[in-house]
Amino acid sequence: MIQVLLERYRQGFRTGAFPRLEPVLPERFRGLPIFGGCPANCRECETTCPFGACQVVDSQVIVDLGRCLFCADCPACVHGRLSFSTEYRLAADRREGLRYGGGTYSPAEGLEPKLKKLFGRSLKLRQVSAGGCNGCEADCNVLGTLVFDLGRFGIQFVASPRHADGILVTGPVNENMRSALLDTYAAIPEPKIVIASGACAISGGPYQESTEGCRGVSELVPVDLFVPGCPPHPYTLLDGLLRMLGKRK
Amino acid sequence: MTESVYLKNGGMTPVAAIPRLEYGDFGQAIVTQVQKGQARVAAYFAVLSDEPGAVLEIFAILARERHGDLAVFRTLVGERFESLTPNCSQVHLFEREIAEQFGVIPEGHPWLKPVRFHRSWRPDHDAWGRDPAAHPLVGDLDFYRIDGDGVHEVAVGPVHAGVIEPGHFRFQCYGETVMHLEISLGYQHRDLERMLLGGPHPATPSQIETIGGDSTVAHMSAYSKVIEGLTGCPAPARAKAIRALGLELERLANHVGDLGALSGDVGFLPTASYCGRLRGDYLNMTAHLCGSRFGRGLVRPGGVLFDLQSSLSARILAALEDCEANTIGAIRLFFDTPSVLSRLEGIGRLSRSAAEDLGLVGVAAKACGVPRDCRFFFPTGIYQQEFDELITDENGDVFARARVRSREVEVSLGLVRRILGNLPKGETMIPMGPLPPESLAVTLVEGWRGEVVHVGLTDGTGSFRRYKIVDPSFHNWSGLALALRDQQISDFPLCNKSFNLSYAGFDL
Structure with a gap:
């Protein structure tokens, strides 16, 4: 017993100061894209991004954060005018909200007031991995560790859909997980929410050309929160969850 | 011969x-x-x-x-x-x-059942005579069944109780004792190998990095070495050392995380809490290196995309300093606690001969006393000089699998220090030429779970005619099924965690 106490003392207090303080992310972290100053009439990024994340609308580049994998060797801009900032607050309420045209990004504003009232102090989630690689799952799991301590925000992952207020979906939703996902969704009592975490769950990510479905979760069920990234940084996910519940602005 | x-x-x-x-x-x-x-x-x-x-x-x-x-x-x-x-x-x-x-x-195959439940790649040819127009029903399997008084069947999954990947487990039990476990996977199948055909495509690196998202560096290193093998242009020494650093940090994060999870599964919360946190610290070291906690974007054919300046080396060393003592302390506490040991010893035991017959690799094989480590037997890069500490254990039980991890953690900590202290000078990336036609290259990388095998086979134009991926989980799931025999069904989570295999890496 004394060893347990001594070790506990040595390990110290490790829970982060988030959300009171902003997290310090590594310099090389790739968050919100930075772009602009494109040559006139250049539309090359529409074809060079293998995941179709870039579009040019009225000579304005739009980067779809739901398709972007934040690649370190991003091939999208042959002129080298696309890079990444360390801005991690990227979650959006609507699919359309992920279409970023530069300037200030508007992250999620949260659920409607009635749902915020219902779930704001206690949100139980069921997690379904539908073709995920275990990257998104691992960085969702990590929110349960004492660094993030998800429980202090009243959010918890539960072992049955019957105990849940919503699902957090990872993975592109491949053919073999489609019915299990729909069954899980159906088993959750109303009203319920759906969170799509990671590029796969939002758009199919690197698997959007697969023959096994893989076009993301919003084709099947309505989504209340989109969390971009491959995988999303745990703070991106946590920030998104808190915004959804109206605990962060 | x-x-x-x-x-x-x-x-x-x-x-x-x-x-x-x-x-x-x-x-x-x-x-x-x-x-x-x-x-x-x-x-x-x-x-x-x-x-x-x-x-x-x-x-x-x-x-x-x-x-x-x-x-x-x-x-x-x-x-x-x-x-x-x-x-x-x-x-x-x-x-x-x-x-x-x-x-x-x-x-004459004694157990000819579907593996991943997908349509045949050859239209109108199905080994089980299923309707070629319809997608096979996942889990539609003639499960092995035992009948008799007091025998019952327990079905678990595909969606599990935690934040983990999906798979289906079918237990044949007599009372609390498991007589047989059959594992049916395929729920994560994304048709990955066929997406690689005709490549390399621009999307290929992202797909390779997500074969098993917790083994990004292992799989991407294997892929890069296949390309380098085919073109005959090996990566520079400095790049190889940085890859090895990424690989060892991946091993540290996952082994430490697994020890924490095992601790959680036996209800010993101190080590579970400490290791959960420490796992994240190792992931953050990888993020300092390449911006991604999972090593996304670190490795590419020809080298690595990120160099390690001396200031960054010093920063990672400083982080390691803090982590190392806490990691050793957390693990020591785990192995010094009798109530923990009594839950690990003799549980989920697999014999050495079973491990050899099934061709198990990695932690699961080493725990049965089977020497398997690509870093030792098939070394490349810095492992040729820096690695001689092949870890094995004896009993093939949960305890042995935990102890292999803890000893590998110590070895990896030493390796990371040696790599950081002795980084070769020079370039980190060289350009790759086109792939030669009609050629085959094969690479083995010792990921944290075990041996990752990639084989590239090119056609007459130098594109992939076939790209074969063998994740260690492909061999090892059968080991878990065998280890459960004559065990209490309540020990399944513990046994499962002691193997901690990849569903995505198996399902592809």
Whole structure:
């Protein structure tokens, strides 16, 4: 017993100061894209991004954060005018909200007031991995560790859909997980929410050309929160969850 | 000895140089070498053949620990061929895989069931005569069943109670005792190998990095070495050292995380809490290196995308300083606690002979006393000079699998220090030329779970005719099923965690 106490003392207090303080992310972290100053009439990024994340609308580049994998060797801009900032607050309420045209990004504003009232102090989630690689799952799991301590925000992952207020979906939703996902969704009592975490769950990510479905979760069920990234940084996910519940602005 | 081509890890050969054996000789060569313990099946896959009378060409890659090389065989088969499984269990799943992909029948296979539940790659040829127009129903399997008084069946999954990947487990129980466990996977199948055909494509690196998202560096290193092997342009020494750093940090994060999770599963919360946090600290070191906690974007064919300046080295060393003492302390507390040990010892035991017969790799094999480590037997890069600490244990139980991890953690901590302290100078990336036509390259990388095998086979234009991926989980899931025999069903979570296998890496 004394060893347990001594070790506990040595390990110290490790829970982060988030959300009171902003997290310090590594310099090389790739968050919100930075772009602009494109040559006139250049539309090359529409074809060079293998995941179709870039579009040019009225000579304005739009980067779809739901398709972007934040690649370190991003091939999208042959002129080298696309890079990444360390801005991690990227979650959006609507699919359309992920279409970023530069300037200030508007992250999620949260659920409607009635749902915020219902779930704001206690949100139980069921997690379904539908073709995920275990990257998104691992960085969702990590929110349960004492660094993030998800429980202090009243959010918890539960072992049955019957105990849940919503699902957090990872993975592109491949053919073999489609019915299990729909069954899980159906088993959750109303009203319920759906969170799509990671590029796969939002758009199919690197698997959007697969023959096994893989076009993301919003084709099947309505989504209340989109969390971009491959995988999303745990703070991106946590920030998104808190915004959804109206605990962060 | 049968005619063959012998490659070093990362080696390349023109396909024409691989002798094409009669199927009988091919089978004989594999069965004999495996039975004598001279070799084991590292990869075994097929491509369509246009030779008259043949349907498929099968390639076998045998790993030969004693020689430190890989033997490559190939042969032609028709719609039906004699299964090798009755004489060589190591190919049991590979043969099922080939049957599912091409609708051919390995005759006499004792357990011929679907692996991943996808349509046949050859339209109108299904090994089980299923409707070719419909997608096979996942989990639609003739499960092994035991009947009798007091015998009952327990079905778990695909969606599990935690934040983990999906899979289906079917237990045949007598009271609390598991007589048999059958594991049915395929729920994460994304058709990854076929998406790589005709490549490399621009999307290929992202797909390789997400074969198993917790083994990004291992899989991407293997892929890069295949490309480098094919083109004959090895990555610079500095890049190889940075890759090894990424690989060891990946091992540290996952081993430490697994020890924490095992601790959680036996209800010992101190180590569970500490290791959960420490796992994140190791992931953050990888993020300092390349911006991603999972090593996304670190490794590319030709080298690495991120250099390690001395300021960054110092920063990672400082982080390591803090982590190391806490990691050792957390693990020591775990192994010094009698109530923990009593929950680990003798649980989920797998015999050495079962591990060898099934061709297990990685932590699961090492825990049974089977020496398997590509860093030791097939070393490349810095492992040629820096690695001589092959870890094995004896009892093949949960305790042994935990102890292999804890000892590997210590070895990896030392390796990370040595790499950071002695980084070769020079470039971190060299350009890659086009891939040569009609060639084959194979690489083995010791990921944290075990041996990751990638084989690249090019067509006449230098594009991928086949790209074969063997995640360590492909071999090891069968080990978990066997380890559960005669165990309490309540010990399943603990046994499962002690293997901690990848669903995505298996399902592809």
